[in-house]
Amino acid sequence: MIRIAPYLACFIGGVLATTTGATSPVRGVWLTNVGSDAMMTRAGLEQVIARCKAVGINTIYPVVWNRGYTLYHSPLMEREFGVAMDPQLRGFDPLKELVELAHDEEIRVVAWFEFGFAASYQEPDGGRVLRDRPEWRALDREGDLVSRNGFQWMNAFDPDVQDFLLEMLKEVVSNYAVDGVQGDDRLPACPNTAGYDPKTVAIYRHEHNGAAPPDDFADPVWTQWRADKLSEFVKQTYLELKTLEPDVCVSWAPSVWPWSRNQYLQDWPRWAREGWGDEFCPQVYRRQLDDYRATLGSVKAQVPAEVLPKVYPGVLISLAAGYDLPSPHLRAMIETNRELGFGGEVFFYYEGLRQHVEVFDTIYVD
DSSP: OOOOOSSOEEEETTEEEETTSOEEOOEEEEEOSSSOOTTSSHHHHHHHHHHHHHHTOOEEEEBOEETTEESSOOHHHHHHHSOSSOGGGTTOOHHHHHHHHHHHTTOEEEEEEOSTTEEEESOTTOHHHHHHOGGGBOBOTTSOBOEETTEEEBOTTOHHHHHHHHHHHHHHHHHSOOSEEEEOTTTTOOOTTOOOSHHHHHHHHHHTTTOOOOSOTTOHHHHHHHHHHHHHHHHHHHHHHHHHOTTOEEEEOOOOTTHHHHHHOOOHHHHHHHTOOSEEOOBOOOSSHHHHHHHHHHHHHHSOTTTGGGBOOEEEOOOTTOOOOOHHHHHHHHHHHHHTTOOOEEEEOTHHHHHTHHHHTTTTOO
């Protein structure tokens, strides 16, 4: 399908540029299907657009991949797993509807691949994906499926698994008029206990004169080797998506570094330095203001000055579990972003726009 968007947006010098010629920093929000039913109906999406338009949000990041299902019609998933989209949607395609509604109001849509290389959540066998593709499992040094914080993982170092995720990204860019696609703290990523499956071990041995990977999964050289493999995937993804659609925004929303590399093998400052992304939204998820400022200061120091205009901190304002961020803290965080030279931000997640009405009704007012 030819990609024709009624509202095209790209980045010029790290600033959002639209077909109208206007420029503005990214002011975004993640839209989920957990803790919110906004994506389940067109009426719900209409409310999302109305609220975002009213408060000055110019970019929406809707989830399109989690718990082993897509939230759009996927020929890839239908071919490989027999189900084209999440059955709970009952044939309703929220990505298609959202793109139409958002573009009518000149709001960007960047498809957010939330689960990335995670196959399932709280399913010990890895869920439907790994039941059908057990050879895709990420394995630890005991040979067990890698699971962390409730998530079960595919092997992010397996070229076949990488091809699967890349094809998923490409089909969204090809079949929907999205303005971009975004990897999360799980794309590309893998827990640092992974990498002991036969295929990854064979690749490591080939590159190390037959030597096996260290038994210590936290070994710094072993950690960096695996992080470099994921960085190579980032480069491949960026170049292939840009070849497919030069105007598409390739966005990454990693954890903060060096925790991101040491725990999940995401060496994202390298991606920024190498130019393998148009937008970076590190998850500066801190509740206390001092912690937020210190973490954001570290983020600023980790990227070259010329990359800084592409960096938009992720701000945690709400969680389904009842995360309580005082509204004065939220306002102070946005002010801190400006003080440290960040022109915009992305909020997790949409329901927080309604929880912090007094902030969002005023913060972006010109």
